[in-house]
Amino acid sequence: MGKDQKKRAMRRHNPIRVPDSHLAPGLAAAASTSTRADAILPVIQKLESVDATDRAWACAAVSNLISNDPSTRRLLQGRNIIGHLISRLSDTVDEVVVESSGALRNLCIDGGYDVCAEMYNKNLLDALKTFVPKISTALATYVSSNQNIPQDSLSLVFQLAENAITLFWCLSETSNKALNSINNLGLVPFLMSFLSHRQRFPMHLLTAAAQCIYVLSDDNTPVIEALRVDSTYSTCLLDIASNGLNAKRTVSLRVLTCGILKNVSPLPPQTPAGIIDLDRTIILPLLTPIISISLLDASNAVYTIASQPQTEKRPLELKHAPLPDHKSPEEIELEVIETQLRTVQLSLEILTGVCASLDDTEPEGDQEIHESEDVSEDEHEGGPNGVDMDVEPSTLVGLAPLDTISTGTSQDASHLSLLIPSLMLLAHPTPLSFPPPSSASSPSLSVHPPTTSVLGIIHVRALECLNNIFIKMADDGEKAHNESGDGREKRSMVLNGAKDIWSSVWNVLGAVGLTAYGEVSDKRWDMWTVGVGVLWGLARICKGVLVSNEEEVKALMDLCEATKDKKVKVQCIGALGCLAQMPDAIEANKAISLYLLSYIQSPKLAEPTLQAASEIVDIYADETLAYDVNFVAGGYLKVLSESLAGVKKVLKTIDQKKDGGWAARKWGDGVVTNLRDFIKYRRGLEK
Known part of the structure; x- marks a missing residue:
């Protein structure tokens, strides 16, 4: 079972904030749902005005129009707004250039990959790369000179730099072609110069x-x-x-x-x-408190703010310097909370990699990192409107302490187990995470779609971290068992509160729901497909001691049948195989074993079939267990003997040339060998 790694597609600090995949296609549909369609034509006209103030106003108005409004954005795209804004990047007036770059930045953020691809195809990168030497020269003068630079001019340079940098990172995620083009620009010295000063x-x-x-x-x-x-x-x-x-x-x-x-x-x-030791000395001490945030408190705060009457936005006018975002006080408060949540999301992405890569060695020597203040002097305390952007630790109520591990000797597993209560809390949905639609046929509505979006990502990322933690624990336990030769009991005893964790994961998935009013929701589906990996890891840890119920077994079978993802099928089968190994659960063993045999008898996909075969061998490796009566009474030996040729045949369908194919084929060869030897062994018992 592979560990979940960071996912590039969700890496952006402020990814697609208001996805429009649920909208009806076509400009006519966009026009019918947009509340600002009448404002589009005047904005387009003013972009070509001879008056620089009008051009800057129009660029800024684009940002205002598209805010949380994908329908209006789609209408603007139909009017070639991207082409108009790119042409304004060569404007002779600095304020216009800054506002146009800011509008393009916001289009990238709100529009996502399709918008970024359109910008790349319209040669935005050619315009952006001309800014790099200009910005570098201006900022080098600022850093090295003691002269007082007018604040207005400095603000323009800062805004242009931020907009250009944001566009670079958005474009880099568009395609490998775009990424290679950005690589050729050699941006590292440019970007690091900001951090160095x-x-x-x-x-x-x-x-x-x-x-x-x-x-x-x-x-x-x-x-x-x-x-x-x-x-x-x-x-x-x-x-x-x-x-x-x-x-x-x-x-x-x-x-x-x-x-x-x-x-x-x-x-x-x-x-x-x-x-x-980067993981233990820097990353875990920093990120552990950050992920101890209460998502419920954040969700409630967003609901309260977003439900209030909105203050009139500041006028779109220019006085000395542009107003880049033109946000109301309520929007600023919501953005502060969203920024905090995005930091939690980013922390989870990093922890996913940490949980997948920690080794079994302890740090050597004194590696204490001394604390010191290192912030810009012009930064005031707290976020906009004085809102504190720090995070406060929370506790997970009802979950037993997880302070002991008996799967092996790895101290890494001990470090990772301390994250479990916070991760379980982050995995649990809030009322704002999966809001119901206004009707059975309409998309889900949210008082603040960006918060709903980031909450869904946080839940999935928390489950990915848990998946990797339980894989680590299970691997440690199996390694210790194989090295020591200890019995089944030591392998199955792993941590205090294991049953509570198992129940908590099912509570999370139950709160998510597999379907949303008859239709599968992407985020809900992601929760289940990642969650089953968590369940398999935990089931491996608790093999032989975890008692499941009929509803859980059925849910795993249903998910296995519903998904087309081979990896998810393998995880469902693996979890079921572990649940079947509770010695006294004879009926559960029978139901699960018959389901697994159905994959072996009629093999279609190689990996699920081979996993089912591997589980059957593991389940009935000890003929003295009470549930072995199912193997004998059901004639499983005959079924396996007759199915062996089919399993060998499906093994050959694994393409060793594909990514991971060689490892999968090697694993499959081992499964077939074990199955053949198992059949031979069980035949010997019947003599």
Whole structure:
């Protein structure tokens, strides 16, 4: 069972905030659902105005029109708004350039991959790359000079830099072609210059630069090597990640630098970052408190704010410097909460990799990281409107303490087990996570769709972390059993409160629901497909001691039949096979074994068939167990003997040339060998 790794498709710090996949196709449908259709034509006209103030106003108006409104965005796209805005990037007036880049940035954020692809195809990158040397020159003068630069001019440069950097990271996730084009620009020195001189720049600009590096360094060799080759980069990143533990304003930045360091690990051993245990010394101490947030409190706060009458937005006018986002006080408060939730999401993404990669060695020597303040002087305490952006720890009520592990000797498993209560809490839906639709035929409605979107991602990411933790624990237990030769009892005793965890996972999945008013919801489906991996890991840990009920067994069978994903089928079959090994659960064993045999008798997909065969061998390896009566009475030996040829045949359908194919074929060969030997062994018992 493979561990879940970070997923590039969901890496963006502020991903598609209002997905429009549920909207009816076509511009006519968009026009009928948009509340701002009448405002589009004046905006388009003013983009070509001879008056620079009108052009800047129009660019800013685009951002205002598309905010949480995919229908209006779609109408603007139909009017070639992207082409108009790209042409404004070459405007002779700086304010227009800044506003047009900001509108393009917001289109990327709200529109997602299709919009980004359109921008790339319309050569946005050609315009963006001309900004890099201009911004670098201006900021180099600012950093090295003691002269007072007018605040208005400096603000324009900062805004342009942030917009350009955000567009770079959005475009990099569009396609491999776009990513390669961005790689060719060699942006690492440009981006790292902001972090290297972080005392001089506002936090939102530093966060954008760090987010861009984080995205570009994700499984991308050119950027990884560029970050590794200069030791000052890793030293800078380590300093940001490890210092300022009490600086609430730096939390998002520090989490991002942890992610970058994780992406480029292992670092050269001669660097300070290369000689420390990054996971235990930096990442876990920083991220563990961050994921101890109460999603229910955040959901309630969003509902309260979003349900209030909205304050009139600030007018779209220019006085000395542009107003980049033109947000109402309520929108700013909601964005503060959303930013906090995005930081939790990012922390979970990083922890997913940590949970998959921790080894069995303990850190050596004194690796304490000293704390120090390291923030920009112009950053005020707290978020907009004085809202505290720090996170407070919460406790998971009703879950037994998880402070002991008896699967093996790995201290890593002990570190990871401490995360389980917080992860279980994050996995559980809130009332805002999966809001019901206004009718049985309409899409789900939310008082604040961006919050609903990020909550759904957080739930899935929390389950992915749990999946990797339980795989780690199960692997440790099986390794200890194989090395020590101890009996079945030691392998099955793993941690205190295991039954509570099992029940809690089922409570989460029950709260999600498999279907939403008759239709499968993507987020709900993701929860189940990831959740079954958690159940399998836990079932492996508790094999032989975990008592399941009929509803749980049926749910796993139903999911196995409903999904077309071979991996999910394998996980369902694996979990069922573990549940069948409760010695006294004779009826459950019979129901599960008959289901598994159906895959062996009529093999279709290789991996599920082979997993079913592997489970049958494991279940009935000990003929002295009470449930072995099912094997004898059901004539399972004859069924397996007659099915062996079919299992061998389906094994040959695994393409060894595909990614993971060689390993799957090797595993399958082992399963067939074990099945053949098992049949021979059981025949010998009948003599």
